[in-house]
Amino acid sequence: MFDDLRELYQEVILDHGKKPRNFRHPDDFTCEAAGNNPMCGDALIVYLTVDDNRMIRDVAFQGKGCAISVASASMMTEMLKNISADEADTLFKAFHGLCTGADDADDLVAGLDEEVAERLQMLSGVRQFPMRVKCATLAWHTMDAAINGHQEISTE
Amino acid sequence: MNAVVISRSSQSSEVGQAGDNSLMAFDVERVRKDFPIFDQKVHGRPLIYLDSGASAQKPQQVIDAMSTAYETYYANVHRGVHVMSQRSTEAYESAREKIAKFLNTNNSNEIVLTGSATEAINLVAYSYGRKFLKAGDEIILSHMEHHANIVPWQLLRDDVGVVLKIAPILDDGSLDLEAFEALLGSKTKLVAMTHISNALGTVVPIKQVINKVHEHGALVLVDGCQATPHSAVDVQALGADFYVFAPHKVYGPTGIGVLYGREDLLNTMPPWQGGGDMIASVTFDKTTFQKAPLRFEAGTPAIVETIGLGAAIDYVSALGMENIAAHEQGLLHYATERLNAIEGLTIIGTAPDKAAIISFIMDCAHPHDIGTIVDQMGVALRTGHHCAQPVMDRFGLSATARVSFGLYNTRQDIDTLIDAIGAVKEFLG
Numbered sequence: 001m002f003d004d005l006r007e008l009y010q011e012v013i014l015d016h017g018k019k020p021r022n023f024r025h026p027d028d029f030t031c032e033a034a035g036n037n038p039m040c041g042d043a044l045i046v047y048l049t050v051d052d053n054r055m056i057r058d059v060a061f062q063g064k065g066c067a068i069s070v071a072s073a074s075m076m077t078e079m080l081k082n083i084s085a086d087e088a089d090t091l092f093k094a095f096h097g098l099c100t101g102a103d104d105a106d107d108l109v110a111g112l113d114e115e116v117a118e119r120l121q122m123l124s125g126v127r128q129f130p131m132r133v134k135c136a137t138l139a140w141h142t143m144d145a146a147i148n149g150h151q152e153i154s155t156e
Numbered sequence: 157m158n159a160v161v162i163s164r165s166s167q168s169s170e171v172g173q174a175g176d177n178s179l180m181a182f183d184v185e186r187v188r189k190d191f192p193i194f195d196q197k198v199h200g201r202p203l204i205y206l207d208s209g210a211s212a213q214k215p216q217q218v219i220d221a222m223s224t225a226y227e228t229y230y231a232n233v234h235r236g237v238h239v240m241s242q243r244s245t246e247a248y249e250s251a252r253e254k255i256a257k258f259l260n261t262n263n264s265n266e267i268v269l270t271g272s273a274t275e276a277i278n279l280v281a282y283s284y285g286r287k288f289l290k291a292g293d294e295i296i297l298s299h300m301e302h303h304a305n306i307v308p309w310q311l312l313r314d315d316v317g318v319v320l321k322i323a324p325i326l327d328d329g330s331l332d333l334e335a336f337e338a339l340l341g342s343k344t345k346l347v348a349m350t351h352i353s354n355a356l357g358t359v360v361p362i363k364q365v366i367n368k369v370h371e372h373g374a375l376v377l378v379d380g381c382q383a384t385p386h387s388a389v390d391v392q393a394l395g396a397d398f399y400v401f402a403p404h405k406v407y408g409p410t411g412i413g414v415l416y417g418r419e420d421l422l423n424t425m426p427p428w429q430g431g432g433d434m435i436a437s438v439t440f441d442k443t444t445f446q447k448a449p450l451r452f453e454a455g456t457p458a459i460v461e462t463i464g465l466g467a468a469i470d471y472v473s474a475l476g477m478e479n480i481a482a483h484e485q486g487l488l489h490y491a492t493e494r495l496n497a498i499e500g501l502t503i504i505g506t507a508p509d510k511a512a513i514i515s516f517i518m519d520c521a522h523p524h525d526i527g528t529i530v531d532q533m534g535v536a537l538r539t540g541h542h543c544a545q546p547v548m549d550r551f552g553l554s555a556t557a558r559v560s561f562g563l564y565n566t567r568q569d570i571d572t573l574i575d576a577i578g579a580v581k582e583f584l585g
Contacts, residue, residue: 002579005532009525009583040524041541041554064554066522067584129528 007125008132009067013075017067022060022077029058034152035142037134042069046142054085059143066135072123073139079116085147091116092140098124099133182479188564190215190471201534204569204576209354209513209560210538212385212407214468221467222409225460233459234433234450248459251466252449258469259399259416260390266422268415268449269457273381273402274304276415277348279452280377280398281308282428284421285346291317294343298323298331298360300353302544305379309348319343325550329356329505337368344374351383355542355558356505357488357513359383366395375421381405385562386484386511388477391416407562408468409461415452422448429454472563480563484512487561491570498577500585504556512561515542518577520585523557529583530576537573 029047036043044063051057059077063070080088094112097105098120109117126136145153188194193213194203205213225247231240233248249264256264270276289295295309295318313320321344323336331349347369351362366376377398383389384401391399399416403409417425427434427445431454436444445451472480491514495501500519518526527539538558541548548554559573 002532005529005583008528014584039540041545041548042524043554066524068525132524132528135524 004125004128008129010122010125012119012122013071013125014067016071016074020061020070020074022074023062024060025062026058026060029060031146031149033142033146033150035063035138035145036152036154037065037069037138038154040066040135042066042135042138044069044073044139044142046073046139046146048080048143048146050085050147056080056083056085056088061139061142065138066132068123068126068132069135069138072136075119075123076139076143079119080143088143088147091120092144095120095124095140096137099127099136101127182475182483182563184483184564184566187475188566190217191564192216192219194564198534198536199532202572204533204535204572206535206537206559206561206565206569206573208385208405208562208565209382209558211404211410212562213564214409214464215407215471217471218408218464218467222460222464225463230460232456244459247463247466248457251462251469254466254469255414258384258389258473259401259414260392261416262392262419265448266416266419268417268422268452269462270413270415270452271411271458272413273379273400274308274413276400276413277304277377277379278308279415279428280400280417281312283425283452284375284398285309285312285318286316287424287426289316289318289345292319292343293345294319294321294339294341296321296323296336296339296344296347296349298336298349299325299550300329300331300356300358300360300544300547301348301350301379302354302381302542304381304543305348305350305377306546318345322546323349325358325547326507328507329353329358330507330509331358331360331365333361333364336365340368340372340374342372344369344372346375346377348377348379350379350381351389352380352386352511352513353505353544353547354382354513355515355544355547355556356507357510357515357560358505358507359509359511361509362396363394370395382511382513387481397421403461403465403468406465406468407471408465409458412458412461412465414465417448419448422452425452427451427454431455433457475563483563484561484565487565487567487570488512488514490567491559491561491573494570494574495577498574500581501577504551504553513558514560515556515558517553517556518580521580521583523555525584526557526577526580529580530573533572533576533579535573535576 026047029049032047034045042065047060049058059080061073094108097108126132141153191213229243231244233245252264252267255267321339324332369376375397378396380399380401385406401414434451434454504515523539540555
């Protein structure tokens with residue numbers, strides 16, 4: 001009966017939750033945004049360095065949250081490095097679609113790199129837990145806000 | 157609980173359905189049968205509801221009272237000469253009488269019905285605050301207030317320039333009485349304080365607080381949202397000037413709130429919303445207003461919800477608030493002992509006098525992850541900041557997991573909770 005839980009709390013996710021990657025305040029960055037989940041108190045800041053060609057050269061984050069929100073942020077930072085802002089947007093849309101069970105989710109994922117698609121699928125186990133979708137998507141909304149020049153977002 | 161539990165056996169026997177409460181053992185298994193929500197499985201398991209502090213489940217008696225009202229005598233109140241309006245008005249006003257008895261007010265004119273407990277606090281902040289308070293006057297809150305007893309006063313501050321002072325709490329979650337008394341002075345006009353903390357379970361020695369405040373000539377608004385479900389409350393014995401509670405936490409419906417205010421005080425306060433029901437007469441030149449409580453009840457009220465609250469008060473009064481309190485104290489002590497035995501789990505809020513509310517954190521898991529995992533075992537608990545961010549900040553936390561007990565909870569519920577926390581450690585430890 002704990003299959004859904006096992007799908008949600010996979011080893012890779014637990015590892016990122018406990019030892020988040022790129023969990024730091026970088027010396028230099030070109031944009032940042034704060035993400036808040038006011039109903040549960042999760043809060044994080046995403047820092048990005050985007051070059052003149054709109055390529056993401058560095059991603060980092062700091063903050064407090066549950067295993068899912070921290071793991072999602074950590075895995076996101078690994079996926080975004082050295083891709084373009086447009087590609088990041090594609091990933092965000094695909095991930096959001098997966099987490100919310102959108103009709104076109106499979107189409108969105110089909111065009112992605114296999115390893116990236118696998119990681120997004122892994123995180124999207126959260127769709128079985130509707131109250132937790134906002135945990136998994138917080139970092140992504142925050143990244144999207146940073147790239148698009150917004151300073152703050154809230155997932156409520 | 158000595159400051160809170162005041163014997164109400166005389167009142168309970170007036171309700172009388174359960175006979176002499178002092179002789180009746182509290183039979184939780186029998187009580188549970190009154191709550192239809194427990195006749196189901198959640199994720200294939202029995203529902204273990206440990207979130208009554210957020211909102212309590214409803215007994216059949218409340219559900220039936222509301223259905224009966226809609227099915228047999230529903231109409232608008234305080235208007236119309238027809239029989240349905242008359243019966244509806246009688247049921248509605250009789251519920252107000254029950255609420256007055258429940259709080260032991262001097263009379264039922266002291267009970268104002270609002271849309272929520274939050275609205276009741278806002279009513280005082282708007283009506284009393286904007287008429288009687290001015291720039292430089294001081295309002296004291298405690299560090300353990302929830303947002304409903306913080307934000308209305310901040311809005312008042314921004315409007316009229318009152319100064320908010322915060323009474324600190326000790327590391328165990330008790331009110332720092334000495335520091336609180338040091339804040340009292342000639343500028344103090346109002347103290348708005350919780351009776352029992354929703355996040356920590358702390359019982360505030362509110363009678364002592366009220367006495368001290370009155371020595372300085374200021375008024376006290378007590379937020380009784382967590383106190384009314386867990387203990388008998390006597391506003392006259394306490395000496396409260398205002399007392400607010402949330403019916404849905406006392407096994408009644410959502411959509412209403414209760415404000416008790418001393419009658420002389422209420423009648424000095426201006427209306428805060430205008431409309432029907434609150435007027436004595438209206439012309440385009442001048443309108444005169446009803447006395448309290450109708451002065452504060454513009455528009456059609458929550459008629460059936462109020463009748464439902466009357467049924468909820470009948471229900472808990474028949475069981476006896478002191479029996480409910482004793483049952484819940486047993487649960488509190490058992491749960492505290494079992495939780496304390498778990499390695500890597502820390503209880504937040506360890507005041508000597510507590511109601512059946514326990515906040516905790518775990519080394520291996522964030523509260524949201526705890527909440528999701530125990531939910532799969534049928535255990536419903538609250539996670540997050542409990543609408544009390546300042547108290548979370550006080551303990552350096554952004555969230556806790558919280559269990560809060562109601563009259564229907566059992567020791568077996570706690571055993572299941574402990575097993576579920578074992579599963580959390582298995583997944584995340």
